[in-house]
Amino acid sequence: MLTEAPFLNFTINYKLDYLMSFLDTVLQPPSYGWQDSNGDLVKPSPKQIFGEFFSRLNVFKDKKNWLSFLCWFTVLALVPFFFLFLFKYLSVKTLLAAFFYSMIVMGTHGTIWHHRYCTHNAYQFRNKFWRFFTQNLTLKIIPEEIYAVSHHVHHAKSDTPGDPYNAQGGFLYCFLADVNHQPINKNLSEKDYAKCVNLMKHIGVSVNTYEQYQKWGSLAKPLNTIVGIILNWSFWFGAFYLIGGIPLAVALFAAAGFWAVGVRTFNYEGHGKGEDKRREGVDYNRDDMSINQIWPGIVAGEWHNNHHLYPKSARSGFKPYQVDSAWYYIKFMHTIGAVSTYHDSKKQFYKDYLKAHATEKEATVAELRVPKATTLVAERI
Template sequence: MPFIDNVLQEPSYGWRTPSGDLVIPTNRQLFREAFTRMNVFADRKNWVPAASWLMILCLLPFAIIAFGRYFSLPLLGIGILYGMVIMSTHATIWFHRYCTHKAYTFSHPIWRFITQNLVVKTFPEEIYVVSHHVHHAKSDQPGDPYNARGGLFYCLLSDVNHQPIAKNLSEADYGRVAGFLGHTGIQANSYRSYLRWGSVGSPLYTFGLWAANWAFWYTIFFLIGGHPLACTMFTGALFWYVVVRTFNYTGHGKGEEQHVDGVDFDRRNLSINQWRPGLFAGEWHNNHHLYPSSARAGFLPFQLDLAWLYIYGLSKVGMVSSYRDNKADFVKKYVTATNDQPAVDQPAVTQHS
C-alpha cells in the first residue's frame, strides 16, 4: 500500500466499500468506535485519543465554576473572544501553518516554544499534523480522516476514530511519520517506544507540557483577574476545543458542493472560504487548499488574516527567519487573469527570508 494509505489507523468499519465508495457509518457505529479507541485498559496504545477527550473532561470544572459562580456578561464576552478569536488564530498559526505545512521558520527554538504555548494547550500535535497531511492528499475522498461526506459526527469524532496514527508501522514508515513532527520540537518516541505506546509523542512529554502550560496560564490569568478571569479563559478554551471539531464539516460544505464564484477558486475539493473562520482565525480554507504551504491565506481585500499578521510581525522583529507567501501568484492567476476559470495547476511559491 502507498505510505499515505497506511499512515492512519483504519477504523473497524473501514474507509471504503468494496466498490471504492466512502463508508458512511451510523452514529451508533461511530460512538462504539470512539469508546473502543479511548479504552486504555484494553490497550495502552489508545492513550492519545483518550488524552484528547480527557482534556475536555479536565476543562469542564472550569466551565461549571465560571457559569455557576462567576458568570457576568463582560466575562462571557471575554471568554468568547478568547475561544473564538485567540484560540482559533493560534491553531492556524501553530498547528496548521507551522506544524503541518512548514509555511515559515523560526529564527530560534525559543520563539517556537513561545508560539507553541501562546494559549491554553488542548490536543497533542501529532493528532492534528499527521492526519492533516492525509486530509490534503485525500480531500473528500475515502481515507480523508474528517471527510464531510461522512456526516457531522464523522467529523466530530474524527480525533478519536480517524486521526490517530497506525499502530503497526514499519520502522522506515514510522521514521517518515516522526519526520512530519521533527521540526516542532516535541519529544518523539524511538521506534521501540512507538511499538510500546503506539504514538510519536512521548506520554511523559505530552502530559508534562500540558500540566506546565495549564499551571502557567492559570497563574497569569489569576494574577490579572483572579479566579473569575482564569476560569473564564479556560472555559473559552473548552468552547473552542468542542466547536473546532465541526470546522471541517462546515469548511467542506457539509459534504456538498457550495463553492461561490469569485470567492472559491479551488474546485478540486469541497473546501470553501467562510467568513467566521476567515475573519476570526485567518482560515480562508479554499485559499489554503489552493496554496497549502503559504503563510498567508487571506488573499482578497476583504480577507483579514490574523494568523498572517502574527507571522509577518514576528518576521519584522527577527523571530521568524523565513516564510512563504503566495498572494502575488494568487492575484496573478485568479484576480487579473482574463479567462473566467483558470486551470488549477501547481502554485508558484514566493519565499521570503
C-alpha cells in the same frame, strides 16, 4: 539535458507514488474501513461511530489508546471551569473575555501553530525559543501528532475515502475524527515510522524510538506530553489569576474548553457539510469541496478554500476583505526577527486566478464584439 529529463520525471513520480502509498497507511483505519469494495466512502451509522469512539478511548483494553484518551480527557477537565463560569463568575466582562479568548485567541493560535507551522511548515522560526513561545501562547489542548500527520492525509485525499474528516461521512464522522480517524497506525514498519517522524521533526516534539512506539503506539512520549500540558495549564492559570483573579482564570479556561469542542465541527462546515457549496468568484479551488467562510476567516484567519489552493502559504487571506489574524502574527514575528522566513502566495493567487480571470473575461467580451462590428460594416456596405 535531454537524457536527464526522463530520469528526473521518473524520480519525481517515484517519490510521489511512495508518498501516496505512505499516506494510504499512516493512519489507523477504523473498524468500518475507509471505503467499500466498490471504492466508495463507507458512511458508518452513529452506532458504529460511537462504538469505534469508545473502543479507542479504552486505555485498559490497550494502552496504545493513551493519546486518544488524552484528547478528550483534557476537554472533560475543562468542563468544571465551564460550569463555574456559567453559574458563579458570569458577567459582561468575563463573557466578553471568554468570547475573545475562545473565538479569536484560541482560533488564531490553532491556525498559526497547528495548521500553518506544524503541518505545512509555511514559515520558519529564528530559533527554538520563539518556536516554544508560539507553541505555548495558549492553553495546550490538541496534541501536535493528532493534528499534523492526519492533516497531511486530509490534503492528499480531500473529500475522498481515506480523508480522516471527510464531510460526506456526516457530522459525527468529522466531530469524533480525532479519536476514530486521526491517530497514526499502530503497526507501522520501522521505515514508515521514520517517515512519520520526519513529518514532525521541525516541530521540536520529543518523539519515541521505534521500540518505544511499538509499546505506546504513538510518536509522542506519554510522560513528556502530560507534563507539558500540566506545566502549560499551570502557567496560564497563574497568569490569568494575576491579571484578573479567579473570575478571569475560570472564564478563560471555560472558553478554551468551548473552543476545544467547537473546533471539531470546523472541517464539516469548511467542506460544505458534504455538499458542493462553492461560489463563483469566491472559492477558486475546484479540486475539493472546501469553502471560504466569513466567520472562521475573520476570527482565525482560516480562509479554507484559499488554503487548499496554496497550503504552504503563511497567508490565506488574499483579498482585501479577507482579514487574516494568523498572518498578521507571523508577519509581526518576521518584522522583529523571530520568524526567519515565510512563504506568501498572495501574488501567485492574483496571477493565477484574478488576473487570469480578468484576461479571460476581456477575451470573451472581445469575441462578443467582433460579430457586432462585422454586421455594422456589412450594413454600411
